[in-house]
Amino acid sequence: MSRIGKKPVDLPSGVEASVSGQTISVKGPKGTRQFTATDDVTLSVADNAVTVEPRGKSKRARQQWGMSRTQIANLVQGVTNGFKKELEIQGVGYRAQVQGNVLKLSLGYSHDVNYDIPEGITITAAKPTEVTVEGIDQQRVGQVAAEIRAWRAPEPYKGKGIRYKDEYIFRKEGKKK
Template identity: 60%
Template sequence: MSRIGKKPVPVPSGVDAKVDGQTVSAKGPKGQMEFVVNELCLVKMGDDGVEVTPINKSKEARSMWGMSRTMVANIFEGVSTGFVRKLELVGVGYRAQMKGQTLVLALGYSHDVEFNPPEGISITVGKPTEIEISGRDKQVVGEVAAKIRSFRPPEPYKGKGVKYEGEYIFRKEGKKK
């Protein structure tokens, strides 16, 4: 039994949620999103919020149960508060700046790396070494953060590179004489 799937998803205040067959749609201050629940799960609007239940006790239905409930919770959180990922640049001369909608990164290459965010994603640079990625879709925010991190992943000897905020970099000892 899924401990996550058993809990109904509460609808936050300020969010208008509708269940139409297998489609759950939500509209809130950050925009509108919808998710189509897998056909192995039943979804309905209850008193406590949106309830997701498996259609039978098969392994596939049970594995989709918790995931579907989490996806519904993510769209509610996305349209009400949104998601944020923070990145840190570590290294001498590593910096970030915004030029219009384009993120320009100086990462020790002979050229600057330019990145145009997809629609629905906003990138802000507070300090030259901190990048904040925000949006309503958790998956897209994570993909954008991973893409920016892939331009110069942190290396284990000096720890230089682009890393997530709070990420631990396993450090290696250098050569011995």
């Protein structure tokens, strides 16, 4: 039995959900998102809550049960609050700024890195060393943050690079004479 799958996903006020076949569409103040579940689960909306039930006792049905419930909960959170990833830039001369629809990063290369901001994602740089990635799709927010971080991942000797706000970098001691 899936402990996660048993819990219904409550819909806060201002959020509507509709099921057509295996596709659930969730509409909220920040936008509309949808998810298509596999044929191993049954989706239903009743009493301002979405419930997911497995269609059998197979291992795959039980796996899809918990995963589908979590995906629907992420849709509801995305259209109500949205998702946010915060990045910190550390290093002498490393900075970021947003110009229109482009994030300009100075990361010690011979040229600035221009990152085109995808549609549905909002990137802000309140300070030159802080970048915030926001959106209603958790996967896309995480992917964009990972792509930005990949330009200069933090290195263990001086700690220079782009890191997530809460990320801990294990520091190494330098070479001895």
